[in-house]
Amino acid sequence: MRVRRVRTTLTVFTALAVFAGLVGCGTGDSTGGPAPGGGGATVTGPLTVFAAASLTETFTQLGKDFEAANPGVEVTFSFAGSSALATQINQGAPADVFASAAPATMQTVTDAGHGDGTPTTFVRNQLVIAVPKGNPAGVTGLADLTKPETKVALCATQVPCGAAAEKALDSAGVKLTPVTLEQDVRAALSKVRLGEVDAALVYRTDARAATTDVDGVEFPESAGAVNDYPIVVLRDAPNRAAARAFVDHVLSDSGRGVLTAAGFQVP
Amino acid sequence: MAVPDVEVTRPAPAGSRRPRRRTGRIPVALLVPAVLGLVLLVLPVAGLLLRTPWTTLPQRLAEPAVLTALRLSVQSATLATLLCLVLGVPLSWLLARVEFPGRRIVRALVTVPLVLPPVVGGVALLLVFGRRGLVGSWLDSTFGVTLPFTTAGVVLAEAFVAMPFLVIAVEGALRGADVRYEEAAATLGASRWTTFTHVTLPLVAPGIAAGTVLCWARALGEFGATITFAGNFPGRTQTMPLAVYLALETDLEAAIVLSLVLLTVSVVILASLRDRWVSGP
Numbered sequence: 001m002r003v004r005r006v007r008t009t010l011t012v013f014t015a016l017a018v019f020a021g022l023v024g025c026g027t028g029d030s031t032g033g034p035a036p037g038g039g040g041a042t043v044t045g046p047l048t049v050f051a052a053a054s055l056t057e058t059f060t061q062l063g064k065d066f067e068a069a070n071p072g073v074e075v076t077f078s079f080a081g082s083s084a085l086a087t088q089i090n091q092g093a094p095a096d097v098f099a100s101a102a103p104a105t106m107q108t109v110t111d112a113g114h115g116d117g118t119p120t121t122f123v124r125n126q127l128v129i130a131v132p133k134g135n136p137a138g139v140t141g142l143a144d145l146t147k148p149e150t151k152v153a154l155c156a157t158q159v160p161c162g163a164a165a166e167k168a169l170d171s172a173g174v175k176l177t178p179v180t181l182e183q184d185v186r187a188a189l190s191k192v193r194l195g196e197v198d199a200a201l202v203y204r205t206d207a208r209a210a211t212t213d214v215d216g217v218e219f220p221e222s223a224g225a226v227n228d229y230p231i232v233v234l235r236d237a238p239n240r241a242a243a244r245a246f247v248d249h250v251l252s253d254s255g256r257g258v259l260t261a262a263g264f265q266v267p
Numbered sequence: 268m269a270v271p272d273v274e275v276t277r278p279a280p281a282g283s284r285r286p287r288r289r290t291g292r293i294p295v296a297l298l299v300p301a302v303l304g305l306v307l308l309v310l311p312v313a314g315l316l317l318r319t320p321w322t323t324l325p326q327r328l329a330e331p332a333v334l335t336a337l338r339l340s341v342q343s344a345t346l347a348t349l350l351c352l353v354l355g356v357p358l359s360w361l362l363a364r365v366e367f368p369g370r371r372i373v374r375a376l377v378t379v380p381l382v383l384p385p386v387v388g389g390v391a392l393l394l395v396f397g398r399r400g401l402v403g404s405w406l407d408s409t410f411g412v413t414l415p416f417t418t419a420g421v422v423l424a425e426a427f428v429a430m431p432f433l434v435i436a437v438e439g440a441l442r443g444a445d446v447r448y449e450e451a452a453a454t455l456g457a458s459r460w461t462t463f464t465h466v467t468l469p470l471v472a473p474g475i476a477a478g479t480v481l482c483w484a485r486a487l488g489e490f491g492a493t494i495t496f497a498g499n500f501p502g503r504t505q506t507m508p509l510a511v512y513l514a515l516e517t518d519l520e521a522a523i524v525l526s527l528v529l530l531t532v533s534v535v536i537l538a539s540l541r542d543r544w545v546s547g548p
Contacts, residue, residue: 083517196415
């Protein structure tokens with residue numbers, strides 16, 4: 001089982017694809033990883049899954065379960081911000097499955113013709129206020145975040161958690177000035193863990209994954225900003241059979257069990 | 268590094284041509300890798316230019332967010348470079364001119380930020396200068412000063428990453444410089460400080476200029492340590508590289524335009540500085 005950040009590799013890949021395009025060697029598709037795995041009923045070979053950063057723990061577990069059920073499969077994950085992953089896929093990254101934290105991000109991939117079929121919403125996620133363990137500032141709701149001495153980290157509006165935060169704040173009629181707009185939900189969370197901010201708006205699942213350092217405070221307005229997570233098999237998947245089987249595994253009862261245990265809601 | 272190159276540069280007498288010592292064919296074994304190296308460096312930039320949305324370029328450039336990020340980038344890189352000069356030149360002198368135990372270890376430590384992934388540098392800065400950090404908690408309780416999420420934090424992060432470039436360039440220049448001038452000054456009664464300001468500094472001025480340019484360029488492009496330590500907020504800590512990264516999340520063309528702006532500004536400034544300070548002809 002290999003879990004690694006392949007963003008750097010993909011950047012190099014993208015550069016090489018541009019290079020190949022410029023010198024007229026065709027597209028970068030031919031460099032897409034090892035040979036596809038057979039194509040019969042048995043599921044074998046390498047499988048590359050691009051998944052939103054907030055899926056890191058659950059998908060790692062799902063990957064282990066999937067490998068245990070299919071001994072010939074080796075799953076590699078790339079966890080990053082959904083938008084970054086979508087950009088990489090649209091630039092020809094050799095992935096089999098894409099799980100996004102937002103339908104809008106998924107749409108950039110399907111609009112570009114890289115999806116195989118319609119994406120399926122497999123979980124939903126809701127925002128909570130992440131505060132340092134024990135909630136020293138006594139935060140009970142969004143209104144508490146507007147105090148001038150309270151430092152708040154939000155995600156940038158370009159990434160799904162930032163868009164959801166903006167929606168929740170708007171619907172609550174709360175105006176707050178964050179000290180930083182972080183590049184993904186995990187970066188916002190780590191600012192809370194390090195004690196650099198007093199609160200951050202993150203997903204419930206992220207707060208739960210960091211439960212040793214962080215408490216999650218639920219707030220009613222988050223119901224108006226629920227995030228759907230769609231998953232799709234990619235059209236240029238090098239290992240389509242395994243990709244389909246993996247998506248089925250995510251949607252199965254045991255897969256949903258792993259996801260709900262982490263704090264996701266199933267649709 | 269570029270230091271030896273600077274060292275051998277002598278001011279040529281005005282109007283005279285350089286003597287042509289190198290004759291004969293250029294060896295293929297040198298030419299081929301040289302051209303490939305150039306291609307590797309230049310081609311990605313060409314890729315950027317090919318994908319630039321030229322038609323919508325003017326209206327995208329006029330967006331106030333672009334100018335805000337650009338101004339912040341240039342200001343913070345310049346301040347970081349000044350900080351590096353004030354601290355880095357004396358440090359280079361210490362490493363080059365003073366024998367002390369553990370000098371080799373100190374020299375290695377100075378280069379650590381070069382090999383450290385900048386994001387790790389940003390985390391390290393948080394652990395020391397953050398609100399709960401070793402120095403940061405003291406700054407907060409004594410002066411009420413917190414560095415993360417401020418422009419001062421951006422300058423600090425950039426200086427941390429860029430100073431090794433200055434120190435290596437200046438130390439190389441100092442070690443290559445002829446110490447007999449300094450010894451002569453000392454025998455004539457000059458103090459070590461006077462020798463430093465009147466003999467050593469003018470002697471290694473080209474090395475300092477080269478180091479300054481490298482340092483400024485590195486600070487201008489700094490991303491990882493900045494976003495980790497100083498966060499990202501428009502007008503306060505969002506420099507151009509951070510704006511590029513976030514634009515990439517939604518709008519590839521906007522990211523390309525921002526990259527192009529940063530590229531143009533840095534090339535113009537670096538080219539003019541190089542002509543003026545670093546190389547002769």
